[in-house]
Amino acid sequence: MMREIVRRLLATVPVMGVVAIAVFALLHVTPGDPAVIIAGDYATADDIARVRTRLGLDKPFTTQVGIWLGGIARGDLGASIYSGLPVTTLIKQRAEATISLTLLAMLISILVGVPVGVLAAWRRGSWLDRGVMVLAVSGFSMPTFWLGFVLVYVFAISAHWLPVQGFQPIERGLWPFLRHLILPAITLSVVYMALIARMTRASMLGVLGEDYVRTAFAKGLAPRRVLLRHALKNASLPVVTIIGIGFALLIGGAVVTESVFALPGLGRLTVDAIVRRDYPVIQGVILIVSGVYVGINLVVDVLYVVLDPRIKY
Amino acid sequence: MASSIRALGAELPAATAAAPLSAGDRFRRFARRNPTLVLGGAVMVLIAMSGILAPAWWTGDPLTMRPVERLQPPSSTHWFGSDNFGRDIYSRTLYGARVSLVVGASVALASLIIGTALGLVIGFYRRIDTIMMRVMDGLMAIPAILLALALMALMKGSVRNVIIALIIPEIPRVIRLVRASVLSLREHTMVEGARALGAQTPRILLRYILPALTAPLIVQATYICASAILFEAYLSFLGAGTPPHIPSWGNIMAEGKAYVQLAFWIILFPGLFLALTVLAINLIGDGLRDLLDVR
Numbered sequence: 001m002m003r004e005i006v007r008r009l010l011a012t013v014p015v016m017g018v019v020a021i022a023v024f025a026l027l028h029v030t031p032g033d034p035a036v037i038i039a040g041d042y043a044t045a046d047d048i049a050r051v052r053t054r055l056g057l058d059k060p061f062t063t064q065v066g067i068w069l070g071g072i073a074r075g076d077l078g079a080s081i082y083s084g085l086p087v088t089t090l091i092k093q094r095a096e097a098t099i100s101l102t103l104l105a106m107l108i109s110i111l112v113g114v115p116v117g118v119l120a121a122w123r124r125g126s127w128l129d130r131g132v133m134v135l136a137v138s139g140f141s142m143p144t145f146w147l148g149f150v151l152v153y154v155f156a157i158s159a160h161w162l163p164v165q166g167f168q169p170i171e172r173g174l175w176p177f178l179r180h181l182i183l184p185a186i187t188l189s190v191v192y193m194a195l196i197a198r199m200t201r202a203s204m205l206g207v208l209g210e211d212y213v214r215t216a217f218a219k220g221l222a223p224r225r226v227l228l229r230h231a232l233k234n235a236s237l238p239v240v241t242i243i244g245i246g247f248a249l250l251i252g253g254a255v256v257t258e259s260v261f262a263l264p265g266l267g268r269l270t271v272d273a274i275v276r277r278d279y280p281v282i283q284g285v286i287l288i289v290s291g292v293y294v295g296i297n298l299v300v301d302v303l304y305v306v307l308d309p310r311i312k313y
Numbered sequence: 314m315a316s317s318i319r320a321l322g323a324e325l326p327a328a329t330a331a332a333p334l335s336a337g338d339r340f341r342r343f344a345r346r347n348p349t350l351v352l353g354g355a356v357m358v359l360i361a362m363s364g365i366l367a368p369a370w371w372t373g374d375p376l377t378m379r380p381v382e383r384l385q386p387p388s389s390t391h392w393f394g395s396d397n398f399g400r401d402i403y404s405r406t407l408y409g410a411r412v413s414l415v416v417g418a419s420v421a422l423a424s425l426i427i428g429t430a431l432g433l434v435i436g437f438y439r440r441i442d443t444i445m446m447r448v449m450d451g452l453m454a455i456p457a458i459l460l461a462l463a464l465m466a467l468m469k470g471s472v473r474n475v476i477i478a479l480i481i482p483e484i485p486r487v488i489r490l491v492r493a494s495v496l497s498l499r500e501h502t503m504v505e506g507a508r509a510l511g512a513q514t515p516r517i518l519l520r521y522i523l524p525a526l527t528a529p530l531i532v533q534a535t536y537i538c539a540s541a542i543l544f545e546a547y548l549s550f551l552g553a554g555t556p557p558h559i560p561s562w563g564n565i566m567a568e569g570k571a572y573v574q575l576a577f578w579i580i581l582f583p584g585l586f587l588a589l590t591v592l593a594i595n596l597i598g599d600g601l602r603d604l605l606d607v608r
Contacts, residue, residue, distance in 0.1 A: 018451020026463050037467055137599065143543055146566065147549055153577050164573075230427030238397065249443035252458035256547050260570075271551050274466040282463050290454045 001305055008301050012294050019290045023283050024068045028061070038081065038277045054081065077284035082276045087284035090269060097167050098265035100177070101257065102250050104185035106243075109193035114239065117200025118227055119207060132197060139194030144253045148187040148260035155183060165262040184261040188253045192246050199242040203235040210234075236307055244300035247266070251289055325443060350599045350600025356593035360586065364410025374403035375560045394578035398514045405560040406583045412472060412561035413590060420479045420541035420557075421534045427480070428487025429530060433518045435488060436495030446492070449485040458483035458547060474556050479541050490533055491526060498522050509556040528605040535598035539591045546587050562587045 027034045035052040036043070043051075052058050055078075056067055071078060076166040077087035112302055156164040162183055168176040207213060208231055216226040255267030262268075273281035334342070344351040361368055379399035387394045393402035421576030437446045464478035498504060499522075507517050548554030549563025550570075557564055562583040601607075 014447050015451045018448050019454050022452055023463075025458075026572055027467070034467065135594055138588075138592055141539065141543075141588060143546055143587050143591070145547070146580065146588060149566075149570075149573055149577075149580045149584070152573060157574050158579075160480070177466065181423045194469055248456045251456045252547075255458055255462070256550065259551060270462060271553070274462055274551075274553050277466055282466060286455060286459050287461060289456060289459060293456065294454050 004037055004305055005302050008298055012298055015294055016291060020069060020072055020287060021065065023286050023290070024065060026283070027057075027279060031048040034279070038279050040277060051081065059119045064128045066290070072287070078280040078286065080273075080278050080281050080311060082273075082281075090281060091266065091284060091288055094264060094266050094269045096169060096265075097258070097263045098254055098267065100170070100181055101184055101188060101265060102254055104181055105188035105192065105250060105254075106247075108185055108189040110243065112189075113193040113196030114200050114232075117197040117239075118204055118232055120201045121204030121307050122223070122227055124205060124208075125151045129201075134200070136198045136201075139190045140198070142190050142194075144187060145256040145260045147190060148184065148257055151183050151187055152260070153275060159163070165260075167261075167265075184263060186255050187260070188250065188257045191253060195242055195246045195249065196239065200235070200239050203238040204231055207235040209281050233307075237304060240300055240303055240307065244297040245297050247293055251293065316595050341415055347600050347604055349596045350604060353593045353596025353598075356589060357597060358591065360410055360590050361414060363407050364414055367404070367407040367411070370407055372407050373386045373401050375400065375404040376558075377401075379553050384572065386576070387578055392584040394576060395575070396565070402565070402582055404424040404580055406562070408584055409562045409565060409583055410586065410590070412555055412559060413545060413587070415472065416476055416479065416545040417538040417542040417594070419476045421538035423476070424483035424537055425488055425530060425534050426479045428484045429491050429523070429526070429585065431484070432488040432491025433495060433522065436492035437499065437514060437518060437522075439524065442492070446489075449488055451488070452482075452485045453476060455482070458544060461544060461548060462551065462553055465548060470554065470556045472555055472559070475545055475548060478548070479544050483537050483541075487530075487533065490529065494526050494529065495522055498525055529607045532598055532602045532607050535594055537602060539594040539598065540595070542587070543591055570587075 012260055033048075035055070035057050037049050039051045056064050059067070075088065076156070077091075079086050080090060081088070099199045115130055120129040123129050150260075156162050166180055168180045170177045204227075211307055213226060213231055216230045217223070254265065255261070255270060258265045258267035259271060266289065270282060270285045272278075273285070318326050377400065382391070382396055382399040385391050385395045385399075391403065391404055395401055396405075425545075435442055460482045461478040464481060465474065468474040469476065488551050495518075501521075504517055504521055507521055512520075513602070545554060545561065546563035546566070549561050550567045552567060554563055555561040557568075565583040566580045569576065572579055
């Protein structure tokens with residue numbers, strides 16, 4: 001098993017290599033001179049020249065790639081054009097809000113999505129099942145930021161139960177932290193929850209038709225025990241996969257959710273950087289987020305081996 | 314299960330009577346068997362009509378500003394209320410459908426064509442396959458919205474550039490789907506037979522493999538269309554999409570952001586249309602998937 005994990009780990013190296021090069025090449029695939037675009041509409045020739053040397057755009061392309069990859073290897077992602085601060089510092093400052101938001105959203109989605117999917121599959125064709133499926137396809141189609149505004153309007157502006165926006169770090173106490181995070185996390189979780197519920201239901205339907213499930217029911221085991229211990233355990237692989245793959249949705253949603261709730265996270269950092277055309281920051285955030293995505297899917301691959309000992313790579 | 318038995322029973326009289334079904338009957342039968350497809354299609358037709366024929370739906374000019382009538386709640390003059398410049402939200406919302414529909418359709422069509430062409434070639438030629446799939450894995454590891462945002466940061470805001478920025482993240486996903494099907498179809502006896510008859514590779518790809526891919530690709534296209542419409546709204550909402558003077562749902566909501574407490578209707582109505590549109594297209598996708606029996 002250890003050898004498998006090491007092999008999986010090594011397999012992520014070329015993927016991350018492609019990501020690193022692609023993120024860098026972005027600057028060069030779009031038409032026009034990147035230095036002119038980054039310097040902005042009111043830039044003088046001097047400004048453009050400064051941006052060009054600053055980003056090393058005056059060097060040959062391969063040298064630029066070499067410098068970029070070398071920097072990554074040393075943990076150096078360059079410095080922001082706007083503030084001059086190292087990109088890694090900016091990312092560290094903003095990471096807490098985004099990590100708290102995505103983790104809480106992930107937790108809510110799994111805690112709601114999986115049981116709901118199991119119930120829908122168990123009562124297949126019933127009104128419960130149909131209701132869940134309608135909610136799932138609606139949830140999946142929901143514009144995240146719009147849902148955020150609706151929730152803010154109902155729970156914060158009309159009912160005054162929760163704060164409209166903002167973020168409190170966890171050091172200021174668990175309750176203020178959660179109070180500020182609950183609406184954004186619910187907003188963000190809806191799409192992901194719908195995806196998980198749908199996948200759980202589909203996967204459970206496949207397993208519930210198996211002989212061993214019928215046997216388990218026939219020998220009089222409690223339905224809850226059969227559903228969870230016999231069926232869900234065997235239906236969990238596709239669910240775990242979708243949790244990993246769907247993480248990309250969560251990140252995309254986090255960018256807009258942070259914007260709605262004014263959370264000082266990576267999404268806001270990216271959006272601000274885009275308005276200022278602060279390219280090193282944009283590249284850094286994309287690289288880190290993609291790295292996290294690859295990492296999560298690596299964990300999923302490893303979980304496969306744990307969940308299903310039959311799988312041999 | 315019960316519903317499918319009922320559907321079987323409903324079919325019987327028609328089959329025994331052998332009388333030709335009228336168009337209406339045939340449609341009713343189709344609708345009974347494919348409720349999601351028909352429901353999604355109906356909503357989609359309504360939204361498309363409201364966008365394309367916006368002037369015929371009692372709208373005013375979506376761009377006219379009437380400062381005296383700013384931030385008015387929904388009323389008989391402004392059905393969906395007015396925004397901070399006194400522009401009519403009803404008119405803006407209906408016209409906003411145009412941008413969304415153009416973006417959704419163009420992104421779906423273009424990424425499908427490019428992705429299929431590349432996927433066919435990559436899937437058939439083993440030598441480039443391994444390298445290209447590693448590249449695709451890498452590109453797919455970048456969350457689509459971030460990739461689109463980064464591309465928009467380097468391009469001028471225009472509908473055309475939004476379409477380009479949304480096509481690029483979709484292409485690897487189409488390639489992957491096409492390639493997977495090509496790999497399994499390549500070993501199919503019909504391909505072996507065609508080869509034995511002396512058919513060249515391009516002919517095999519176009520005449521034997523592509524037709525087998527049509528159904529999954531159509532379904533995929535609807536899902537791409539739905540997500541492109543959502544992403545266009547996200548980009549515009551974040552200020553990196555359709556230029557602000559064009560009324561698109563994302564833009565209207567971006568402008569309404571500052572007035573959530575005062576004039577919630579600025580955000581409510583365009584968002585409702587956006588959610589309905591995406592839902593309708595997803596329903597069409599699910600319906601087509603069941604109808605065409607794709608996995």
